[in-house]
Amino acid sequence: MLDKSHLMKINDKSQYKNYLPNLKRYETMSYNRCGRSGVLLPSISLGLWHNFGNYDIQANAEAILRTAFDNGITHFDLANNYGPPYGSAETNFGILYNKNFKAYRDELFIASKAGYDMWEGPYGNYGSRKHLMASIDQSLQRLNLDYVDLFYHHRPDPETPLEETAIALRDIVQQGKALYIGISNYQNNQIEEITPLLRDMKVPFIIDQARYSMLDRKIETEILPSLINNNLGAIAFSPLAQGMLTDKYIDGIPTNSRAAKNKTYLDTQTVQEKLPVIKKLNEIAEQRGQKLHQMAISWLLNQKGITSVLVGASSPNQLIDNLKSLNHLEFTNKELDLIDKLTNQFK
Ligand SMILES: NC(=O)c1ccc[n+]([C@@H]2O[C@H](COP(=O)([O-])OP(=O)(O)OC[C@H]3O[C@@H](n4cnc5c(N)ncnc54)[C@H](OP(=O)(O)O)[C@@H]3O)[C@@H](O)[C@H]2O)c1
Numbered sequence: 001m002l003d004k005s006h007l008m009k010i011n012d013k014s015q016y017k018n019y020l021p022n023l024k025r026y027e028t029m030s031y032n033r034c035g036r037s038g039v040l041l042p043s044i045s046l047g048l049w050h051n052f053g054n055y056d057i058q059a060n061a062e063a064i065l066r067t068a069f070d071n072g073i074t075h076f077d078l079a080n081n082y083g084p085p086y087g088s089a090e091t092n093f094g095i096l097y098n099k100n101f102k103a104y105r106d107e108l109f110i111a112s113k114a115g116y117d118m119w120e121g122p123y124g125n126y127g128s129r130k131h132l133m134a135s136i137d138q139s140l141q142r143l144n145l146d147y148v149d150l151f152y153h154h155r156p157d158p159e160t161p162l163e164e165t166a167i168a169l170r171d172i173v174q175q176g177k178a179l180y181i182g183i184s185n186y187q188n189n190q191i192e193e194i195t196p197l198l199r200d201m202k203v204p205f206i207i208d209q210a211r212y213s214m215l216d217r218k219i220e221t222e223i224l225p226s227l228i229n230n231n232l233g234a235i236a237f238s239p240l241a242q243g244m245l246t247d248k249y250i251d252g253i254p255t256n257s258r259a260a261k262n263k264t265y266l267d268t269q270t271v272q273e274k275l276p277v278i279k280k281l282n283e284i285a286e287q288r289g290q291k292l293h294q295m296a297i298s299w300l301l302n303q304k305g306i307t308s309v310l311v312g313a314s315s316p317n318q319l320i321d322n323l324k325s326l327n328h329l330e331f332t333n334k335e336l337d338l339i340d341k342l343t344n345q346f347k
Pocket of ligand 1: 046047048049050077078154184185209210236237238239240241242243244246247248256257258259293310311312313314317318319321322
């Protein structure tokens with residue numbers, strides 16, 4: 001008898017039947033050119049640092065991803081060690097990608113990174129060729145992908161020569177494992193050093209990912225001008241200062257918030273210290289008819305050189321609420337002055 005199992009597998013669309021993306025998904029999002037590259041990134045991108053690990057609820061993670069894609073968010077940001085445990089955000093994304101988004105691969109711009117602690121021993125972090133080559137292979141396996149659109153060196157390595165890191169990044173592109181290269185958490189002098197190395201080797205190096213919010217403006221002095229000068233894109237991570245730039249902490253620490261949870265990088269003391277400024281910023285947002293988190297995103301999108309704002313979300317509703325920032329991007333000079341007076345201490 002003819003074995004049809006192979007054919008049946010090829011034609012099996014059952015994995016897609018649960019999810020049909022919004023047909024109007026490209027109508028409200030705006031897309032910005034990343035540096036002087038061919039790549040357009042959505043004004044708002046989604047990061048999977050939190051809420052996609054093995055201790056999180058997969059149905060919620062799936063709903064966040066669907067909400068993102070349904071609203072024109074094409075760019076998903078991961079790293080080898082997002083979880084916890086390390087690797088689990090990539091694994092969970094891989095599962096959800098297979099179930100929901102596989103048919104839409106060419107509409108997605110998926111990033112991963114290597115450089116922070118990932119596995120035991122001397123090769124499990126930083127910027128050696130050994131670490132980067134092994135990590136990209138691990139990531140692709142977990143993500144269920146043949147290639148990532150963007151691969152970052154996640155942090156500078158104080159000991160490995162930048163040439164070694166740059167050559168490894170070039171080879172990752174040449175092997176077809178990543179389309180574009182980025183760096184993250186580099187200081188200005190390190191950006192100035194690696195840029196010509198990558199450019200001389202014709203590596204499609206397009207972007208820097210840096211922490212940037214109204215409560216952390218350090219990149220404004222040197223890094224942003226240097227990125228603009230070098231025609232590189234910039235994506236701002238932790239734009240809500242991990243949730244502090246919302247109204248959620250104004251009346252105390254809610255039990256389910258990031259600051260209340262164990263093993264996060266946001267502690268209640270930091271929240272308390274920042275509260276006086278947060279309250280004043282909240283008043284400005286209210287006068288603008290915006291929520292504080294919406295104003296925080298709108299403000300970043302107004303900064304010269306910012307390609308995309310990389311938000312996190314612990315629910316689909318948070319993401320929907322954040323997307324509303326796109327409806328009110330304009331600021332008066334008075335509003336900008338007030339915000340500047342309150343936050344230039346964080347430069
Ligand atoms: N390159 C790097 O070294 C690096 C470092 C950090 C992050 N990143 C990237 O940047 C992404 C974003 O970072 P992040 O998660 O710190 O960003 P964030 O946008 O500053 O904070 C996200 C958190 O704020 C809260 N939140 C978001 N929207 C809200 C809303 N509308 N109302 C109330 N609360 C809201 C949620 O926390 P609750 O749990 O309190 O609800 C959410 O998980 C990461 O996923 C990762 O991809 C990169």
